[in-house]
């Protein structure tokens with residue numbers, strides 16, 4: 001069935017941000033939200049996550065608790081290590097060793113014992129991504145997942161997303177045409193029907 005969004009509206013005060021948005025997201029699909037800054041990408045993701053109310057419209061096929069998310073801000077526990085941060089969202093039986101080898105796909109091994117507060121911006125971004133990809137949700141929302149990453153790291157991160165998504169829907173807000181192409185995502189331009 002996938003996810004069906006119909007007639008979604010949201011305004012802040014008199015400012016209409018989402019105007020009767022209709023979207024169809026197929027099971028197994030990868031989608032890139034490609035609208036200019038300030039056009040409501042984050043607002044859409046926040047409504048899907050139940051973090052923002054909608055004024056009108058319906059969302060069928062997914063519930064907020066079934067969605068994994070990487071936000072524009074990393075929202076990590078800064079005093080915990082990368083492994084500890086990811087362990088917080090993993091089902092009970094995931095071993096620390098398994099989480100660690102998963103993280104080593106996108107992070108240097110020698111940062112695993114450091115608190116996140118000591119990592120670089122790009123490393124923190126990757127911990128936040130790993131946490132989203134390891135959350136056992138049916139769908140993955142990524143808000144600007146590639147900020148702060150150099151080209152080579154970005155390619156590794158994209159390979160990681162593709163291998164970890166396990167046929168789940170991915171909806172990524174990004175400004176980069178090249179990023180969308182690397183991800184192989186179908187482009188969704190907000191406001192263009």
Ligand SMILES: Nc1ncnc2c1ncn2[C@@H]1O[C@H](COP(=O)(O)OP(=O)(O)OP(=O)(O)O)[C@@H](O)[C@H]1O
Pocket residue numbers: 012017035036037038039040041042043044
């Ligand atoms: N809580 C809020 N209160 C008032 N206005 C808001 C609120 N959240 C978002 N907005 C406004 O809604 C519009 C859309 O914001 P949103 O963050 O969804 O855009 P975006 O497309 O994700 O932008 P960016 O690409 O810069 O992240 C902006 O004009 C923003 O100022």
